[in-house]
Amino acid sequence: MQTGPYISLLSDYGFKATFGNETDILFLRTALQALIKSDIHIRQVHFDKNAFESLTVDSRSGIFDLACTDENGSQFIVEMQLGVAPHFIQRMKFYALHKFNTVVERGAFDYANLPKIYAIAILAKNILPTESFHTLANLRSETGEIIDSQLTFITVELAKFDKAVTEIKTDLDKLVYTMKTLHTTEPTQYPSFWNEEWLKRAIDELDTRKMSPEERAYFARVTAANAEAVNAEKQRIEEAEARRESLVKSETVKNLLSLGILTITQIAQTVGVSEDFVRNLSSNR
Structure with missing residues (x-):
């Protein structure tokens, strides 16, 4: 995915170096606030265990790409998907409801003061029949009235985002533009908003020219592992197609x-x- 000096924010390495950066959470705090479209600043975030065990013997366990909690107790699940995933919403429901069951259980089954849960899906491909690249969904009535906002599903479909640099105003626009274009951008095409501190710090983490030898070695290992996984999945698909044929x-x-x-x-x-x-x-x- 890398054609310029910057590593793609959509790659495993890029996601972990920015969203998953535990030593510098400015980018994560600002990105989460933009994704949930909140006017209230997120001032603190701590990372939660991203692997979860099944609740019963017969149910599934799994791993979130990212799980964290802000200073008000709001829970965030962030998932990235680059390939075609027409049923990704079902996966997000599974993750979000698992988190819901966990917080209810932790609160001794007290439904009165449950924390907000935000299930965020960042998708390279389109899966929804909506026009907007950003969709925020709650439980609503048939007339569109909000019934419950404790659980919120947020979907970002990168393929639908087509704003030019001159049209970008909000932090959400800046975030999505950066995710889509950083790895193909040359330094001479640097948009001015990339100098904003929250984006500048994240971009510095993805600048291969600023990597230490240890970081270069780690990036090489991650890239090789990802390539092997992609090839294995491609072979599995080809074999399944051959059997079907x-x-x-x-x-x-x-x-x-x-x-x-x-x-x-x-x-x-x-x-x-x-x-x-x-x-x-x-x-x-």
Whole structure:
């Protein structure tokens, strides 16, 4: 994903160096405030355990990309997804409701003063039938009235963001623009708002020219691990597709054999398989 001097904020390394930076939380505090569209400053954030155990023997456990709590007790879950994920909302519901059950249990089942929970999904691809790149959702009535705002789902679809630099005004716009373009930007194209302290600190963490030898080595390890994971997933998909294609051809051959109209040679040519493939299926009928 890197074509310039900056590491992509969307990469595992970039996400951990900015959102997950435990020694400097200015970027995280400002980004969270922008994502939830709050006028109230988030002054403190502490990181929570991002792995969670299943609540019952039969339920699932998992890992959040990021879990944290602000000074008012509000809970934040942040998930990043670069690939196509049409059912990502279901994953966010699973995470958010797991967190909800956890805070209820911790509060001795007292529903009166539950903290706010924000489930934030940052997606490279589109999944919602909405026009806006930023969607904030609560439980509402059929007329749009808010029934409950304790649990909030926030979706950012980067592919829908197309604002030019001159159109960018809010911190949310600045954040999303940076996430989309940083890794392809040359220093001569630096927008002025990247000099704002919260973004400047984050960008410095992603500037390969400012890396120490230890940071370069760590970045190389993370990049290699990610490449291996991508290749493994690609191979898994290709193998699954090959199995599916073979199954389709097998069913087609069987159907043609059952008709008793075509010869083995004709069936093989029609389906695009070998004659031995057809003979094997014919003998196993």
